[in-house]
Amino acid sequence: MKNSTKKSLYLWGGSFLALGLLVWGLARMSGGYNSGTFNAVPLDLTSAAEFEHVKGPMDAGVTIVEYSDFQCPYCKQAVPVVEQILAEYPDTVNLIYRHYPLRQAHAQTQLAAEVSEAAGRQGKFWEMHDVLFANQEKWSGNLGARSIFEAYAEALELDVALFKTDLQDRALAEKVQHDYESGNDAGVRGTPTFFINGVKLKVPSYAGFVEAINTELDRLEEVRESTINAGESGSNPETVGTDAPTAE
Amino acid sequence: MTSKLTTWIARGLLLVSPIGFLDATYLTLKHYAGQTVGCTITQGCEIVTTSSYSVFYGIPVALFGVLYYLLIVLLMIAYVDRKQENVIRLACWITPVGFVASLYFVGIQAFVLQAWCQYCIGSAITSTLLFLLGMTYLATHKRSN
Numbered sequence: 001m002k003n004s005t006k007k008s009l010y011l012w013g014g015s016f017l018a019l020g021l022l023v024w025g026l027a028r029m030s031g032g033y034n035s036g037t038f039n040a041v042p043l044d045l046t047s048a049a050e051f052e053h054v055k056g057p058m059d060a061g062v063t064i065v066e067y068s069d070f071q072c073p074y075c076k077q078a079v080p081v082v083e084q085i086l087a088e089y090p091d092t093v094n095l096i097y098r099h100y101p102l103r104q105a106h107a108q109t110q111l112a113a114e115v116s117e118a119a120g121r122q123g124k125f126w127e128m129h130d131v132l133f134a135n136q137e138k139w140s141g142n143l144g145a146r147s148i149f150e151a152y153a154e155a156l157e158l159d160v161a162l163f164k165t166d167l168q169d170r171a172l173a174e175k176v177q178h179d180y181e182s183g184n185d186a187g188v189r190g191t192p193t194f195f196i197n198g199v200k201l202k203v204p205s206y207a208g209f210v211e212a213i214n215t216e217l218d219r220l221e222e223v224r225e226s227t228i229n230a231g232e233s234g235s236n237p238e239t240v241g242t243d244a245p246t247a248e
Numbered sequence: 249m250t251s252k253l254t255t256w257i258a259r260g261l262l263l264v265s266p267i268g269f270l271d272a273t274y275l276t277l278k279h280y281a282g283q284t285v286g287c288t289i290t291q292g293c294e295i296v297t298t299s300s301y302s303v304f305y306g307i308p309v310a311l312f313g314v315l316y317y318l319l320i321v322l323l324m325i326a327y328v329d330r331k332q333e334n335v336i337r338l339a340c341w342i343t344p345v346g347f348v349a350s351l352y353f354v355g356i357q358a359f360v361l362q363a364w365c366q367y368c369i370g371s372a373i374t375s376t377l378l379f380l381l382g383m384t385y386l387a388t389h390k391r392s393n
Contacts, residue, residue, distance in 0.1 A: 012329065019266070027277055104302075105280065237312060
């Protein structure tokens, strides 16, 4: 091999090796590259019950888990649908709200999620949830969103100073991230995504909800009957369903 | 002809372009990992890197940065390899592309988003340095053949 060719080979090989190593190091340092593949881990409703946001009766047989993004227009459209469902099934259905902020697309969504969590610390998560969705187009894409959110906190009669302090707390972002990752694990790819007792809802329309909920209620009824028939006096009729979350 | 100045410009380009490459790679990796980039020096990284200006037809703009810097890196390695003036000349002619893109993004950060992302400023600095080196080379090396 000619000397100059050898030199070229070392130069290019060395350069690529060095660049490759640097990129590899960077990828490791920055927490790795997420390939975007999701594990189909079944949704565990009980694991994080202590800091879930639950609406409706705690002992409801059917739990809707919603993965949502405050800045997403379709999530806003889904709010009245879910409200209608909760009104339709006041004793048998409850709702859990989980954050799935699409941060690449929505600049203010992360802050909005943290704002709702900060309001939640003062017991007004759902109030803030409603205000955020109702006024979505006022703060979306607005760089002054933070001051708008502070005005909402004031309107909801929160302790604004505490609200601002809470917003500095990394724990809020961690809660949001926890929700987000649980969504990834459950196979959420967009918002809104609903689960009816852990089963992904295919058609998130009013009719779609009613069908899925009725099917689930029928299934629970069958389970109840079979346990009674088996002479176990229905001590735990919801063995196949999930335990209702107990806190918030 | 390889004057002392040429050697220094080549060394400068060879040193600065990998820095820009790594900076842009970091932002691209973060983008595809779906993670927000935290700021340590400036404020508003998450605003800048999640804004609609950070994506161009679904492609993160940082990826264009990666390709741009990588091209310069490769050209400079080729230059070190072959010492052909055309190669470094080509690299210098490309530098305005990165410079203009950086001007645009700095403008977006200053006037539209009013938020700054340190990694984006880092890229603006490296691309400006590349531009200055490139223009110096071209100004001092009029095509002789």
